[in-house]
Amino acid sequence: LGGGIFLVPALTLLFKLPIRVAVGTSLIGVIATSAGVASVSRPGRGADIGLALRLELATTAGALLGSLVAGLLSAQALAFVFAGIVLATAIYTYGKTRRKPGPATEADLEALFRTDYRPTHWPAGLSLATLAGALSGLSGVGGGFIKVPVMYSVMDIPLGVATATSNFMVGITAAASALVYYSRGDIHPFVVVPTALGVFLGAITGARLASRLKVGVLRKGLIGLLVLVAIQMVWKGLNGN
Amino acid sequence: LKHASLKQVIAARTIPPIENYGRQMALTVRRVSRIVAGLALLLMVGGQLASWVGARTPDAAGTLMAQLPGPPAASFHMLFGAQTLRSPYGVMSLGILALAVLPTISVILILVDNLRARRWQEALVAAGVVAILVLSSVIGP
Numbered sequence: 001l002g003g004g005i006f007l008v009p010a011l012t013l014l015f016k017l018p019i020r021v022a023v024g025t026s027l028i029g030v031i032a033t034s035a036g037v038a039s040v041s042r043p044g045r046g047a048d049i050g051l052a053l054r055l056e057l058a059t060t061a062g063a064l065l066g067s068l069v070a071g072l073l074s075a076q077a078l079a080f081v082f083a084g085i086v087l088a089t090a091i092y093t094y095g096k097t098r099r100k101p102g103p104a105t106e107a108d109l110e111a112l113f114r115t116d117y118r119p120t121h122w123p124a125g126l127s128l129a130t131l132a133g134a135l136s137g138l139s140g141v142g143g144g145f146i147k148v149p150v151m152y153s154v155m156d157i158p159l160g161v162a163t164a165t166s167n168f169m170v171g172i173t174a175a176a177s178a179l180v181y182y183s184r185g186d187i188h189p190f191v192v193v194p195t196a197l198g199v200f201l202g203a204i205t206g207a208r209l210a211s212r213l214k215v216g217v218l219r220k221g222l223i224g225l226l227v228l229v230a231i232q233m234v235w236k237g238l239n240g241n
Numbered sequence: 242l243k244h245a246s247l248k249q250v251i252a253a254r255t256i257p258p259i260e261n262y263g264r265q266m267a268l269t270v271r272r273v274s275r276i277v278a279g280l281a282l283l284l285m286v287g288g289q290l291a292s293w294v295g296a297r298t299p300d301a302a303g304t305l306m307a308q309l310p311g312p313p314a315a316s317f318h319m320l321f322g323a324q325t326l327r328s329p330y331g332v333m334s335l336g337i338l339a340l341a342v343l344p345t346i347s348v349i350l351i352l353v354d355n356l357r358a359r360r361w362q363e364a365l366v367a368a369g370v371v372a373i374l375v376l377s378s379v380i381g382p
Contacts, residue, residue, distance in 0.1 A: 021310050028337060035278040035343050049351065053366045056348075060373040064380065172370065175344040179378040182314060182341060189333035190292075190311035193285040196340060200282065 003029050003199055004141035004174075005089055008082055009229045012236065017191065019078045020070065024181035025192050026140030027174045029199040034171025036203030046113055046164035051157065055147070056169055058126040059133035060176040066137025067180035073138075079237035082139045083230045090226035092145040097219050113160040125155040137177035142170035270347050277343045284336030291329035314338075317378070345374045 004026040011022035070078060119125065128150040132143035144166045151162035181187055315325065315334040325331035352367035 017310050028340060031340055031344060032278075035274055035281075035340065050363055050366070053348070053351070053363070053370055056370045057366065057373070060370060060377070064373060064377050067377075068380070171344040172348060172374070175341055176374055176377045178341045179374070180380065182338070183317070183378065183380075185313035185316075187314045187337060188310035188312065189285075189288065189314050189330060189337060192314070192337050193289050193333050196337070197282065197285060200278070 003033050003203075004136075004139070005086060005226065005229075007195065007199070008140050009086075009233060011191070011195075012079075013229075013232055015191075019075045019082070020181070020186045021188055021191060023070065023078070023138075023140035024178065024186035025188070025195050027136075027178040027181060028187065028192050028196050030140070030142050030174035031171050031178060032196040032200040033203040034174070036200045037167075046160060047168040048157070048161050048165050049168065051119055051151075051161075052165045052168050052172075055125065055129045055151075055165075056172050058129040059136075059143070059147075059169060059173045062130035062133025062135075063137040063173050063176040064133075064180060065130075066134035067177035068137075069134070070138045071180075071184055076237045078138065079233050081135075083233035083237065085135055085139050085141055086226050086230040086233060089141075089145045090223050090230065092149070093219055093223050093226065097223070114158050117156060117158055117161070119151075119155045119157060121154050121156075125150055128154065133173055133176070136173050137180070140174075140177075143173060144170060270350050273346060273350060274343060277339055277346060281336045281339035281343070284332050284339060288329040288331075288333030288336060291332065345371060348374070 004023075007026040007029050008019070008022045011017045011025055012019050017025075073081075128146060132146035132150070135141065135146065136143040144163075147166040147169065148159075148162050151157040151165060152159050157165070178187070312330065314337055315331050317338075319325070320331065320334060320338065325335060348367055348370050352364055352371060355361075355364035355367055
């Protein structure tokens with residue numbers, strides 16, 4: 001996770017900040033997460049960099065478009081868009097919990113990261129990558145919940161490679177939107193700086209702890225939290241505050 | 242590894258990466274990420290501390306919290322002025338901008354790597370991504 005799915009609701013619901021400021025802050029948070037992980041582990045590990053950059057042509061263009069549209073939408077509309085994205089993330093995470101437990105044998109691991117694949121269905125892949133970028137620009141999330149299924153199910157990329165490639169792409173997509181939010185005056189240092197520092201330290205700690213955590217338990221807690229956040233954001237959209 | 246998730250497997254480094262770009266380039270990207278992120282953090286922390294000291298109130302942090310979100314970050318035009326480093330607010334804005342351009346720097350490094358290796362098509366794709374990122378910094382209102 002890039003962290004945006006938690007940051008935007010935390011900043012809007014707990015700190016009562018305008019949603020556009022929260023989204024701008026979240027985008028810098030996503031970049032901080034990406035930078036934090038890149039500084040402790042080898043950047044792009046397991047990722048297909050060529051595929052990532054080809055998809056980024058579409059994703060960054062979508063992010064640019066999404067962040068420009070975000071400047072035109074009302075706060076209520078943005079709250080509804082965000083609630084929809086949170087629900088989609090909850091459904092995606094639920095789908096993950098229902099899959100069989102992770103790879104057990106070396107052969108399974110090799111299948112996840114096999115190198116003999118050839119990406120297919122480029123037009124559909126690029127179109128959906130543009131959508132992922134647009135949603136990232138609108139809501140401040142990384143968009144991995146769209147990119148991974150698109151690469152895996154539509155473009156026939158092995159799941160391991162798709163996940164690593166999506167992780168590599170998150171910071172680049174967020175950068176395209178963040179610069180638009182910066183130019184528009186939606187980045188506020190007194191909000192962004194403490195958030196980015198916390199996120200950066202959290203990302204480094206998380207990257208070091210990743211191999212020791214019980215992901216199944218975390219995912220179940222996450223689903224509950226996401227559903228609560230979605231309800232809160234719909235409520236916020238309906239009440240307009 | 243029996244019950245490990247995909248991300249845990251990646252984190253545990255049990256899988257060799259696809260070598261799309263050389264090991265040296267991966268290490269260079271990591272080194273540059275550390276330097277730029279370190280610089281950004283230094284500027285942001287320094288600016289934040291200076292703004293608290295500058296507030297000269299017993300409860301500067303609380304005062305700032307009450308004023309959130311505060312003023313927006315300095316515009317690109319102001320950032321490149323001579324006064325930027327004299328103001329905590331300018332220093333913080335500079336730190337945020339350094340963090341925001343970090344992914345662009347990574348893509349530029351990959352672009353350079355592709356140019357050096359004469360992988361023209363890959364270089365063109367990376368150049369396209371850099372162009373969109375640069376466009377995003379000038380297209381905003």
